[in-house]
Amino acid sequence: MSTTTRQDLLHAFDALLQPARFKDYGPNGLQVEGKTQIRHIVSGVTASRALIEAAIDAQADAIFVHHGLFWRGQDGCVTGWMKQRLALLLAHDINLFAYHLPLDAHPELGNNAQLGRQLGLKVSSCFGEQDLGFLGGRIDGSSFSSALELAEHIKNRLKRPVVQVGRAQGAIKSIAWCSGGAQSYFEAAIAAGADAFITGEISEPQAHYAREMGVAFIACGHHASERYGAPAVAAQIAAQFGLTHQFIDIDNPA
Structure with missing residues (x-):
């Protein structure tokens, strides 16, 4: 050894x-x-x-x-x-x-890169403070039919319940994500053009932003997003x- x-x-x-x-x-x-x-x-x-x-x-x-x-x-x-x-x-x-x-932040082995790999997402750009947020979409370029379908996909991949707020209608093509307690990145994700944002936790303000801005917010667990x-x-x-x-x-x- x-x-x-x-x-x-x-x-x-x-x-x-x-x-x-x-x-x-x-x-x-x-x-x-x-x-x-x-x-x-x-x-x-x-x-x-x-x-x-x-x-x-x-x-x-x-x-x-x-x-x-x-x-x-x-x-x-x-x-x-x-x-x-x-x-x-x-x-x-x-x-x-x-x-x-x-x-x-590591582009291949880091939490965000590995979470994207688990969810079948590819990165097209970064956003937010210190470029920690990732923006992209499905590897095959297709869309999710709804935020509900995306939430169910995440639930199945990570094997845990998720919280989904906002985006009652409309396909999801542009997806932003940042693992852990990155709920404060939601507004930057909206500005970057995301249809949905995935992170570990949700706080009170983000539920309102999601409903008012028509962008889905999905919290999949701090620990689960950083495993x-x-x-x-x-x-x-x-x-x-x-x-x-x-x-x-x-x-x-x-």
Whole structure:
């Protein structure tokens, strides 16, 4: 079984995801330093205690996630859940790598690209702040007959219920999407000419915008929309170094 160093692994992730290009609310890269030599990587969506415990059981040397230990507005105190997660990582000498916006944005392996692949969509352009939103349509160029058909398609592909608001009538050809909590991108998607917008969450204002503007808003779950980027990136980098990798999905209804 091959190994690589923590530093070489960090350089590989940084070279692929280019975190310096993005303005983000938390640190991207190595968030917790563990052992120097790495053989086995576990990937997941969020560095929850459940994922860390599963990685310990899997004898991981490193964890690669989209959501790390830091969230917007966090006070920085190492208490409660933060202490519990850190204690597990440090006690078992596990490295934690986390990439937020850089993982959303990668044009082939990122959350948005992989979500589009899951849904059978191709990208024609980007939109929104930091060009994180994707705009395109079905790979074969056809339209969905209605927003309801698109919502049912997403439900079947992601295997979870979705919330669909707006666009009671009319075909859906131009589709915008941005994974996770990107409901604030809806107005930019409308301006870009989308017939429908797909993201993870919906907030109160977007339901009204959808009804008033005649553009469908489909919320398919924050976690469900971001299940695909982390394992795609981790698998590619693991293969580059000859490391072993496994994706562990900790279910989250949000």
